[in-house]
Amino acid sequence: MTATATARKARAEAPARRGRTNRSGRAGYLFVAPFMIVFAAMFLVPLIYAAYFSFFREQLVGGTVFVGFENYTRAFGDAELWTGIGRVGLFFLLQVPVMLVVALFLALALDTGMVRLSRFARLSIFVPYAVPGVIAALMWGYLYGPDFGPFAQLAEKIGASAPDFLGADLMLGSLANIVFWEFTGYNMVILFAALRAVPGELYEAAAVDGAGPWRTAWSIKIPALRGALMVCLIFSIIGSFQLFNEPNLLQGLAPTVIDRAYTPNLYAYNLAFVGQEYNYAAAVSFILGMVILVGSYVFMFLTNRRSRS
Amino acid sequence: MNPRLSRRAAAKGFAAAVAAPLALGACARDKTDHPTSVTQAQIDEAMRTPTEITFWTWVPGIEKEIALFEEAYPAIKVNLVNAGQGASHYSKLRTALRAVNGAPDVAQMEFQMIQSFAITEDLLDLRPYAMEGLEEKFVDFAWSQATGTGGEIWAIPQDTGPMGMLYRNDIFEAHGIEVPATWDDFAAAAEVLHGADPEVYLTNLAPSQGAFFAAMLWQAGADPFAGSDGADLRVDLESEAAVKVASYWGDLAERGLVSTDADFNDQWYQALNRGKYATWVAPAWAPTFLTTAAASTSGKWRVAPLPQWEADAPPVSSNWGGSTSVVLSTTEKEIPAAVFAQFINTDRECIETMAFEQSLYPPTRELLEDPEFTGDQLEFYGGQEVNALFAEISDTVSPDFQWAPFQDQVYADFTATVGTAFTERTDAVAALGAWRDRIVEYAEYQGFEVTGS
Numbered sequence: 125m126t127a128t129a130t131a132r133k134a135r136a137e138a139p140a141r142r143g144r145t146n147r148s149g150r151a152g153y154l155f156v157a158p159f160m161i162v163f164a165a166m167f168l169v170p171l172i173y174a175a176y177f178s179f180f181r182e183q184l185v186g187g188t189v190f191v192g193f194e195n196y197t198r199a200f201g202d203a204e205l206w207t208g209i210g211r212v213g214l215f216f217l218l219q220v221p222v223m224l225v226v227a228l229f230l231a232l233a234l235d236t237g238m239v240r241l242s243r244f245a246r247l248s249i250f251v252p253y254a255v256p257g258v259i260a261a262l263m264w265g266y267l268y269g270p271d272f273g274p275f276a277q278l279a280e281k282i283g284a285s286a287p288d289f290l291g292a293d294l295m296l297g298s299l300a301n302i303v304f305w306e307f308t309g310y311n312m313v314i315l316f317a318a319l320r321a322v323p324g325e326l327y328e329a330a331a332v333d334g335a336g337p338w339r340t341a342w343s344i345k346i347p348a349l350r351g352a353l354m355v356c357l358i359f360s361i362i363g364s365f366q367l368f369n370e371p372n373l374l375q376g377l378a379p380t381v382i383d384r385a386y387t388p389n390l391y392a393y394n395l396a397f398v399g400q401e402y403n404y405a406a407a408v409s410f411i412l413g414m415v416i417l418v419g420s421y422v423f424m425f426l427t428n429r430r431s432r433s
Numbered sequence: 434m435n436p437r438l439s440r441r442a443a444a445k446g447f448a449a450a451v452a453a454p455l456a457l458g459a460c461a462r463d464k465t466d467h468p469t470s471v472t473q474a475q476i477d478e479a480m481r482t483p484t485e486i487t488f489w490t491w492v493p494g495i496e497k498e499i500a501l502f503e504e505a506y507p508a509i510k511v512n513l514v515n516a517g518q519g520a521s522h523y524s525k526l527r528t529a530l531r532a533v534n535g536a537p538d539v540a541q542m543e544f545q546m547i548q549s550f551a552i553t554e555d556l557l558d559l560r561p562y563a564m565e566g567l568e569e570k571f572v573d574f575a576w577s578q579a580t581g582t583g584g585e586i587w588a589i590p591q592d593t594g595p596m597g598m599l600y601r602n603d604i605f606e607a608h609g610i611e612v613p614a615t616w617d618d619f620a621a622a623a624e625v626l627h628g629a630d631p632e633v634y635l636t637n638l639a640p641s642q643g644a645f646f647a648a649m650l651w652q653a654g655a656d657p658f659a660g661s662d663g664a665d666l667r668v669d670l671e672s673e674a675a676v677k678v679a680s681y682w683g684d685l686a687e688r689g690l691v692s693t694d695a696d697f698n699d700q701w702y703q704a705l706n707r708g709k710y711a712t713w714v715a716p717a718w719a720p721t722f723l724t725t726a727a728a729s730t731s732g733k734w735r736v737a738p739l740p741q742w743e744a745d746a747p748p749v750s751s752n753w754g755g756s757t758s759v760v761l762s763t764t765e766k767e768i769p770a771a772v773f774a775q776f777i778n779t780d781r782e783c784i785e786t787m788a789f790e791q792s793l794y795p796p797t798r799e800l801l802e803d804p805e806f807t808g809d810q811l812e813f814y815g816g817q818e819v820n821a822l823f824a825e826i827s828d829t830v831s832p833d834f835q836w837a838p839f840q841d842q843v844y845a846d847f848t849a850t851v852g853t854a855f856t857e858r859t860d861a862v863a864a865l866g867a868w869r870d871r872i873v874e875y876a877e878y879q880g881f882e883v884t885g886s
Contacts (some may be wrong), residue, residue: 183880184552184839185664272703358584376698379641381852384845397524399842399875400553402531 131342180405195407204385219300227308231315232341250309261373264302290378302370311356318352358420365416371392388412471561479768485510490541497786498777509769536763538770543756544578545840547587551772552838553866556792557760559586563772566775575796577832579757582662589778590759592793593712594716595827596750601734607856612737619740636712639696640852644753649678651751651834657695660836666881670869683861693856702726716753717794717823733812765825777790846871
């Protein structure tokens, strides 16, 4: 509400402001300068440097040579990298829809105002996001444990054997579960905040037209959440393809299942800090960045087109 | 025009231009620009000049040794930084070295990493600064691990890990198992024990513990990187000894007689506490480690020498872990740094503190022959004189074992090949070949000239 009000006010003032464009423009630059300086120093410069870096090859023996696109051609033929990209792609398809549907459901449920202790419920769903990744991995590592984990012990009590959560077959699902636990609340908060911004008049109009709560949710709330859902999805695309923390931490428990290239980010990290192949790691990172960029763009393009038709 | 040279120059120029505004006050210095000889007068003067040096280590409680040093040399102040242990320590060190800014003057370094940092010219050769009789202070194998093929002194040994075997006396007695003296006995005991109690394994073979496997190779006389020098790398994993070790452990894993859990995580600590493993084939630093990691099992453990391949031959052991102090070549305070590295690892009070308070197993002959050290009886091991046993083992460690100049990559490749074969119960000898192939591929990519077996 306040946002639209300010916008209206700004529009009304626009003609009067034209004369002062120069001065206020300068002031504007001044205001964004702190951000831009940090942004340039901590983001743009390292990015350019990494791009530049990716065109060289530094060997342990023999120094540094300019190699043009050699690191990129190597990356395009690198089965380890593409297996990893395929794996996080699969992770995205498996994990994100479930997480967003549940987050959406929770946000809608809380928004009806019919949930008791709504504030408490909101907080407790959000709490896992605030748990540090290391603690989360320790906790899940214990829960998944094949010998002394609660599932394993429970299974033993009833004479069955628990599934091997940390084995090669289930690992991706186990990781998806951790990420689900961590980020459902986070997405829910984004969606819930967006719901709060829906103008009350719409609900009144819907009620006048005889819509019940389900109908209101379907025809008013969900369409109103389009923008917020897109934000969640783009975050999830980036998050899935950049998966690093969770596999990195579970690696200590299952070092032969989560290999050095289990996810592309893990691969780049290991290339740089275990193998000292900094240049190739830079190229791999750029290719991953391109994949994410293209993926996000294609996704936005598709959803935009569908909504127009 | 030589395009290669000019591009390299351009690269350096650009890197400097990018780094300069960020690294305010950083002083990029040529790593090779150090004096080749230093007089005692120069050393005395440098040690009287007020200087601050930075020391990166993860050893808890080392403030005591630093205080002893600062007492002896009041002009020198040592800034202690804990930059993490193991891998995180090394990756931060590498990053700082590459940035030519923020690297310490002295750092903790495990034996197996010395070659990896020497090949990138990041270590200072300590020969010009070495005190008289330095070499004689240390046991042979520790000294040979700390020095280069050209006689360079890359590091000052601090602690070692001669290999022995920790075992659960109660489990052995309950199943009537004799302490295995040979690896054949060990395999037989593994079968008996697991057959008698399927929940218990004679030992755990951690699939990502390249250091343990290296110790096994070392004991068997396999020396995969022996003869490597600078850009020439020799990789020999096809030797009879290497195949023997791989097939022995591969066979135990394949038959399910040993467990293959990843180690040094909660699951593994739990397993040690609950008696899932009846032995831990482990080095001299393990006894103390176990007293806290498996505190609930106090009194049940004993220590025995490492099982042998030959029953009648003189015993042979190897080493796992242990570390040194190195001086980084980026330092501008060579003399105080070098004196510090030697002082904390040779001064009588320092080495005593390390042995008794930090429980680091000493590499110094002085302490290994000292009854006060060897006579220590540990309650956790039923009053056994554990230090004395390991002092004996220390004498049997072969000095012939060379590390790869990229040991962390070698370990990572181990996990991906031989380690994976252990967990998946596939052919470990074939995996040994795969391990070699990965090492060779990597080495060639990094510009090494590889010669095979």
